[in-house]
Amino acid sequence: xxxxxxxxxxxxxxxxxxxxxxxxxxxxxxxxxxxxxxxxxxxxxxxxxxxxxxxxxxxxxxxxxxxxxxxxxxxxxxxxxxxxxxxxxxxxxxxxxxxxxxxxxxxxxxxxxxxxxxxxxxxxxxxxxxxxxxxxxxxxxxxxxxxxxxxxxxxxxxxxxxxxxxxxxxxxxxxxxxxxxxxxxxxxxxxxxxxxxxxxxxxxxxxxxxxxxxxxxxxxxxxxxxxxxxxxxxxxxxxxxxxxxxxxxxxxxxxxxxxxxxxxxxxxxxxxxxxxxxxxxxxxxxxxxxxxxxxxxxxxxxxxxxxxxxx
Numbered sequence: 001x002x003x004x005x006x007x008x009x010x011x012x013x014x015x016x017x018x019x020x021x022x023x024x025x026x027x028x029x030x031x032x033x034x035x036x037x038x039x040x041x042x043x044x045x046x047x048x049x050x051x052x053x054x055x056x057x058x059x060x061x062x063x064x065x066x067x068x069x070x071x072x073x074x075x076x077x078x079x080x081x082x083x084x085x086x087x088x089x090x091x092x093x094x095x096x097x098x099x100x101x102x103x104x105x106x107x108x109x110x111x112x113x114x115x116x117x118x119x120x121x122x123x124x125x126x127x128x129x130x131x132x133x134x135x136x137x138x139x140x141x142x143x144x145x146x147x148x149x150x151x152x153x154x155x156x157x158x159x160x161x162x163x164x165x166x167x168x169x170x171x172x173x174x175x176x177x178x179x180x181x182x183x184x185x186x187x188x189x190x191x192x193x194x195x196x197x198x199x200x201x202x203x204x205x206x207x208x209x210x211x212x213x214x215x216x217x218x219x220x221x222x223x224x225x226x227x228x229x230x231x232x233x234x235x236x237x238x239x240x241x242x243x244x245x246x247x248x249x250x251x252x253x254x255x256x257x258x259x260x261x262x263x264x265x266x267x268x269x270x271x272x273x274x275x276x277x278x279x280x281x282x283x284x285x286x287x288x289x290x291x292x293x294x295x296x297x298x299x300x301x302x303x304x305x306x307x308x309x310x311x
Contacts, residue, residue, distance in 0.1 A: 011056035024062030127169035185245035
């Protein structure tokens with residue numbers, strides 16, 4: 001690309017995917033153009049591509065295989081010169097034990113218990129969800145009414161070295177999840193996700209790459225109560241990590257329940273942002289906000305257009 005202002009610094013930006021889906025699932029297809037419209041050049045790379053280590057800024061977007069190579073992935077986050085969201089955020093958010101931190105901070109969280117490898121499993125009464133505490137795309141997650149089958153599944157996960165997360169099944173999930181998206185700490189847009197887990201005892205159907213469970217999404221316009229809970233969760237995460245919430249380039253808060261909602265997950269690593277659920281005009285506007293937030297982050301990191309200019 002020919003640089004219009006060669007006297008200005010033009011940072012190399014990478015949008016990070018994974019080797020099976022280097023450019024993700026298509027939802028982020030407009031981001032390169034949105035960044036270019038702000039004078040920023042970006043390209044997609046798999047996170048383990050050595051070229052990421054020479055980029056000025058790496059933005060996590062579709063690193064959906066990190067659960068299979070967690071230690072390697074977390075080490076890589078510290079080798080990259082600059083990462084969004086930051087390595088400390090990623091390390092905290094990849095393990096769903098963060099739900100305990102949020103619950104302690106007063107966020108209404110889906111009832112959750114964690115069992116390390118070798119630890120005896122205790123199941124609450126009724127239907128439960130069993131999944132690995134480090135996981136993405138619903139891989140390894142299942143519903144159970146048969147507690148013996150739930151224990152067998154948990155034992156398989158524990159034998160593979162995983163900490164197990166057990167959650168009481170909330171029937172409100174049948175109405176779907178509401179995903180609320182934030183950009184640089186400010187509300188952006190929302191969408192709904194239809195229930196992803198099939199009937200008890202059955203495994204979710206994964207996409208062709210095996211990276212995530214297929215989702216059925218739709219636009220949403222949540223009321224203030226859901227946005228309030230989402231903002232409370234984001235503020236609690238920022239306080240726990242010792243950063244302003246504006247440092248999170250993106251965040252997605254998944255809630256269940258239309259009234260008295262509870263948090264199912266807070267996604268700060270590589271969440272789908274539901275761009276394709278927006279009409280064309282709104283999508284262009286919000287992706288411009290994303291690009292502007294990237295520009296602000298570059299300034300904060302000392303990578304603004306004048307940062308490398310010779311006197």
